[in-house]
Structures are given as structure tokens and as C-alpha cells.
Amino acid sequence: MVKVMLIDDEVLVRVGLKSLINWEENGYQIIAEASNGQEGLNLIRERKPEIVIVDIKMPLKDGITLIQEVREMNLATKFIVLSSFDDFKLVKKAMKLGAVDYLLKLELDEKELLKSLENAAESITSGKQNMDYQPRLNSLAEIKKKSLQKIIAAKIADEKQIKKIFEELKINLIEDKILCLTIKIDEKEVLEKFSQGDIYLYENSIIEIVDEIVSDFFNAVSFMNNWGEIVVFLNLDKDLVTEKEKIGNLNLRLHKMVKNYFSLSITIAISSQKNKFLQLSEAFIECSECLDYSFRCGEGKAIHYQNLDKINKLGTTDFISNFAVQFDECLEYKEIKRAVLLLEKVITKIKENFISRNDAIHLYFKITGSLEKNLTLEVIEQLCGSDNLYQNIDSITNNNDLINWMHNLSEKLKVYMDKKQENYLILAAKKYLKNNYSEDLSLERVAQEINISSGYLSYLFTEKSGISFIEYLNQLRISEARELLKDKKLKIYEIADQT
Template identity: 70%
Template sequence: MIKVMLIDDEVLVRVGLKSLINWDEYGYQIIAEASNGKEGLKLIKEKQPEIVIVDIKMPLKDGITLIKEVKDLNLNTEFIVLSSFDDFELVKKAMKLGAVDYLLKLELEEKELVNALNSAVEKAKENKSDLEGNKKNKSKLEEVKKKTLHKILAGIISDQNQIKKLFKNLKINLKEEKILCLTIKIKDKDVLKKFSQGDINLYEDSIINIVEEIVGDFYNSTVFMNNWGEIVAFLNLENDLETEKEKISRLNLRLHKMIKNYFSLSVTTAASSLKNNYLQLSEAFVECSECLNYSFRCVEGDAIYYQNLPQKTNLQTSEYIKKFVIEFDESLEYREIEKAVMLLKKIIAKIKQNYLSRNNAFNLYFKIADSLEKNLEQEIIGQFFESNNLYQNIDSITNNRDLISWLQVLTENLKQYIDKEKDNYLILKAKKYLKHNFNQEISLEHTAKEINVSAGYLSYLFKEKSGISFTEYLNQLRISKAKELLRNKGLKIYEIAEQTGYNNPYYFSRVFKKITGFSPTEYRKKQ
């Protein structure tokens, strides 16, 4: 059934509309009524009707204003307007705003109403298809853009050519010359907490749109909102920074004024020094972060320039954190979860002893998140946290205490994962050992000793978890390597046998043929 809503301040008109046709028979259902535009807008947001039949003239909020506000919300709602003979100018306005049809109150007939409803349905279908396609594509592109820029700022993506390719695919037209980073921080964002998440998202999208429009009027730029709730703009200046400062000041004042007027929010703007290649984007963002530490000294409407800071601090991620990230990533890659837990405990202790700068905390979080996404399945991440999109979770981390809490949750979840997946974990450890030592004399007993289990239990686990025996797995691993080595025609068969853990070349040939169906010599000829 198509959902229809009636909005008219005259009860008799609403009653007349309801009794004019058999709504169910035509496939329509009246889901709500309102006597004025203000009440109507609230119900439209709540009920999401496909069609609204609305009077042009009403108290509190007229039909024209209502149509405009609903269209601004991008809801897939079509309007049929009710009018009197003397409302023609208002009808024209309504039609320009996208109303499908109009009905004269004093000449309401069944056929006209049904035709108007059917026209609205057709238009709704067309608009819904276009709207969903555009929204989906734009949302997906913006999400990829945001995630990509986050990884660049965190230093995860640090290859110049890769960044160029990504920017081209994402239609980011930032040039590698005179790049300035502006970070715009909303001071009183707590005001938004009283709104629903949907309204907050709408606020943020609207603010980004305004910033994009204003910055775009001044410079070639790209704009996005980071997970700290800050708006980041990278722009290409035309001259050196000193020459451009007056222009940047005009841009900044316009930003402050528009955000204040439209959203009643105050903001602080930070400006980096100039950069000349994409690899310096991260450095530019860090400089803006340092500037924001001095925002309490800033006069309303002024930008804080990095070059004007009273002192420069070490902006590079500490060597300790760099080392931690490398070791943590390797521990997850090789499923050494116990080592990962130990590393997390150490980094938590380190943060408790030494205050972590905002930028180091930012980099640490994103590099851990990247490592988790790269090395663990999404279902596992989903079990660890409320959302398996780790890049959204950072919204809740505003200080060192929050970061420590997040790391502690991660540590506890990894410990539980070890207990739950202990058998799989043992098999992974065994397979890792075999992968690194298959060219040595190796046995079930020796491998079991390496991972601290009995040979009998390891034999059982291999068959149970892998579907093949320990010996079969080891032979498959060795023969897989042998096939690679056979491509090197300079190696003798006995040399390949030795390099893959077989002391007896005849036994090697027998195993090779059993697994591949060919002797080593036959296999080499086929290549």
C-alpha cells in the first residue's frame, strides 16, 4: 500500500478527501493527518509518507514553506497541493518546488484525485531510483575518500605514486604545489549531543557542504570531516603564505560567520605551513593539530598559523610507537596472538607513564586499526567491538584515558579469542613453524615440542582441523616449494630435494609424483 498523508487546517476538507474514494481499493493508505504545516513536518519526518496532499494556505507553516523544507531534507516524498481559485500564484510556486499536481478544493472529483495520486506514484518511483543511486554512489565515494585520506594522514599510505593514483580515482584534484592544510574544529560540539544521530549526520553534512562551497570559492581544494569531528581542507595557494594571508583571513571570517549564522556554532581554524608534495600532507595535518593546542589563546575569527606558534614540539611519532606498530602487525600476521597481547600491555603501561600527544594517539589508533583490519576477519573484529568499522570507533576517543580504555578492551578480547580458538591457534603455530623450517629434518615429535603439546595431540589436531595428516601437510608444503625451484633449470633434482627437506632424492621423486602425478623431470619439461 502507498502511504498517504493529509495536511489541511479544515476538518471538513480532510473528511471529504477520505470519503471521496475507496483508498484501499486503489492501493493507497492514509497513515496520518495534520491540521497545520508545523505538525505536518514533524509527522512527515516520523512517518515518511510517499505522498502528501497539502493545503497551500495554513496557520503556523504554509504549504509552500513545508514543501521547500521537506525537499531540503531529501526525502522521497511527492506533494499534491490543495488550492482555491485565487491561489494560482501560490500554485505556480508549489509546482516550481516540485509539486506533482494541484486540486481545487471546490471541484474535487474521484477521477482527478486518483489521476493525481497515480502521477505522484510514478514520479516517486523515478525520484527514488535516482535518489538512491546518487546517494549510494556519493556516500560510497565519500567514505572511500575519507578512509583514504585518514590512511595518508596516519602514514599508512606513504607511496607517492599510490597516492597520485588514489587521488585520480577519487577525483581529488589537489596539485603538488603550495599545499596548505586548514583544520576547522567545532568548539561547542556538545550542543549537538541533544540531537538524534540522524540529525547530527545531517548537521555535519551541511557544515561540510558550506565549507566546501566557501573554500572552493577561494582556492582549488578538497574537504572532508575526520573522525575527531574536525573538518580538514587541503588547498592550493596561488602565492606564498605571507602574500595569501589577507585572502585566507577573508575566507576564514566568512566560514566563521556562515557556521555561526546557520548552526549557532563557534569554530577554531588552524593553518599549517606550505607543503609541496603529497607525502607532506600528514605533516601539514600534524602541524594543524599542534596549532589547536593553542586555541584558547586565539581571538574569535582568527586563524592560528603554525609558523606563529611560540615553540615547536617533536611532531614525529615516537620511535617506541613505531617499533610497537611493526611488532604488533607481525604478531597478528603470524597469528602470534599471545605476543600481540603482551605488546598491548606494554604500550598501555607506556601511555600511563608518559602522556601521549594528540597526534601520536591518533597515529597509534589508526595503525592498530589498520593492522586489525588487515590481519583479522571482519566477523572477529565485529565480536571485539560494537562496530566492525574501526574508523568510526575513534569518535569516542578524546584523550589518553579513552585510548587506554580502548586498548584494554582490545587486550581482553584478544585474550578471550586465544582461549576460544586455542586449537586453531596451535595449528597456526605449527603451520608457521613448518613454513619456516620445512627444508630441515623435521618430525611430528619435534614440531609438537616446539609448540608445547604432545605429538599425539598435534597429530589429532592436524587431522581434525586441516583434514589431512601432519605428514601429508608437510609433504604438500615441500612439494609446493619444489615446483617453484624446478623452474630454475640450473638446479639439479638432488639439489632441489635437499633444499626442500628430502635427504633421499629417490624418495623425493616418489613423493613428488604421488602428489603431482608427474616425476620432477616430467614436471620441469612441462613448464
């Protein structure tokens, strides 16, 4: 168990923290709590907790002074500071002193608390001193990132509060002609090559390049929202129509520089123009919609939100649900021909209309789910090349990938359908021979009975039975004669007549 201590002068905050998560289930144990900095310092000296969650503003001794004095004691205690929106200057000081994270009291939830505890716990297991340890959250840039993330998530919906945060963080964005750019790195798998520390450096390198390029064109602020997604807010000098060429040049330069420096391709989403800080969240959402559209147009492009109105959008929710029900029914009752027709209908729809990345994945799982539910593993392997239906999901990165996958599945279903039909025909032929082997049978007569050509029937016998029609008929008659010989009442000539 990782030993944790809580220090806050508000008893309700301490109670709230204790009840927010199941501490022991998550590997943590609260060993002490204090209501002021001096009491907290004494308990830290006595109990030596590994993680301390401490309020910045407290009576007798504030959180900053507490952290400084613990540092002087050479203890490896990890600090998570509690703050309010108006405490940014103090948060900066705490981070400089080596606090591994900070939590906003008004935004505190289970997920945020666990994430901060995990960051602190990781710094303990790394074996490094807190002042030397530099996790992603241990930087002033991370304060800016977390603040901007809350703004784009509309968790901060007060204009004065946003302005104050920008002032504290020295963000020079002004409330006029604002544009959001979301830059998505297309090759996210590059992440697999790096350690956690390398990822941190890699992200910062990309951000520095983006900052440098964008600042040559506009007043802007940028941050890495998630790995592979950089968000930029910029002020246009003039309106968007007038600045169109300038935006185009910025796009070209971003694509070129990221490719040259990091060998990565990017897709850029561009929002409509906004004039209020409270619209930053709306601008970011517009960019997200643009990136959804990148599934259709392919990666490595620049997509303007204002152009989305020109797209034919598929009413995907009902369309996919209706398709899924019908497709599942077809496979359940082995109506393969109808299933193929349904797939081809969907392919046509996707070619003609916009389908988002999320809807494409939804459709993929509906199809694979029906296959898994209604077909045997052997058949699935024939159709998909493996009994693992979900191995192809990562290869579907755009509209064409989805169409090609569905088309390939459709073609394989046709082959499967043909084989099923062939099996049915050969069984029908054998049944007819079994019931009529004593008659004067020919290939042509049997073919006529089951409505296929004599040439095709001859092929089926050789392909499915490994012997010719005549050989099969002769073997059948010999087999039946042997059975009749067991009947002592029958004469040889009678058996000959019957076979």
C-alpha cells in the first residue's frame, strides 16, 4: 500500500477526498490527516507518508512553505496540491518546488484524483528524487494544458475566469477573430517506439515546432490535448475570408515541417471564426467534426468546418441499426445471397454519403458481431483469413479501407454461397442416384432432374467426391448389391436386376 496523508483546513474537503474513491482497493492507505500546515509538517516528520495531498492556502503554515520545509528535510515525499482557479501563481511555485500534480477543488472527481495519485506513485517507483523527477504533469506547461483542456471541455464557463486564467498563464489570445486548429498526427503507432520519458520529450518537440510556425503567422496558443492531437487557438488579423491565403500557407508549412522533422503526416481541422472566449469549446467541437470527416477524405488533408455543409451525410444511427438487424437475420437463416445484397447496398451508400469514423467502427463491429454469432469458426476463417474477427480494425483508417474490407467480405460470401450451393447440388444428385440406382441412369438424366448442365454435374462429382459420375454410380450399385446379398431369399439374377 502507498501511504497517503491529507492536509486541508476544511474538514469537508478532507471528508470529500476520503469518500471519493476506495483508497485501499486502488492500492493506497490514508495514514494521517491534518487541518493546518504546522500540524501537517509534524505528522510528515513522524509518519513519513509517501504522498501528501495538501491545500495551498491554510492557516499557520501554507502549502508552499510546507513543501519547502519538507524539501529541506530531504524526504522523498511526493506532493499533490489542492487549489482554486485564483491560485495559479501559488500553483506555479508549488510545481517549481517539485509538486507532481495539482487538483482544482471545484473540478475534483474520482478520475482526476486517481490519475494524480498514479502520477505520484509512478514517481516513487522510479527511484528518483522529486526535484529531479520530471513527469509530464511536473511542468508549468502542463498547468496551461490542463487549464485549456477544461476550457475546451466547457468546464470553465465564466468569461472573467477564462480571462484571469489567460492573464495568469501569460496567454496573449484576444477576444476577437478567434480560430481553432486541431492538428492530428496520422501515425499514432509511432508512440510504441518510445518510453514514457521519450514521449514527453517528443511531444514537447512537436509543440515547439508548431508554436514556432504558427507564431510566424498569427498570435496564438497551442497545447497537446491528447497524444497525437495538438490544439491551436489563434487570432486572425482580418476576417477568415480575407485570411484564407494566409491560413493556406500556414497549413502547407505545418505539413512540410512536421514531415521533415518527424517524418509524420498530419491532418488539420479548421473551425469557423469565433469572437468570444466562451466560444472556444464550440470551435474545438467543430474541429472534432472535421476530423471525423477525415475518415472519408483521407489523412494528410486540411479540412474547413465551413465546407462540411456541402457534404451528403448518411443518417447513420438508424441506417446502421436497420442494416444490422437485417444482416443478422440473413446469416441466422443462412440467406447468404440476401446478406451479400445488403452489404453491396451499404457499400453504395457509403460511397455516396459521409460516414464518420465512429460510425464506421460501429458498422464494422455490427458486421463482425453477426458473423461471430451465426457462423462457425471454420467459415469465419475462410471469410476473414483468421478466426480473429477484429484483427483488421486497425487497418481501417479511412472510407476506402472500409469499402474495400466490406467488398472483400461480400466477394468471399459469394464464394461461400457458391460452395454451399455446390454441396446442395451434389447431395441432391447423390440422393437421386440412391433412390434410382437400379434404373438406366445417365449423367444427362440426373443433371436434368436437378436442373443443371451435365458438364457442371460431371465437374461437381470430380471436385466434391474425387471420382467421376460413372465411378460413383458403379460403386453405389456394388455397395447396394452387397447389402442385397445378405438377404438369402433373393436369387443372384434378382439382385442383378435390382442393381
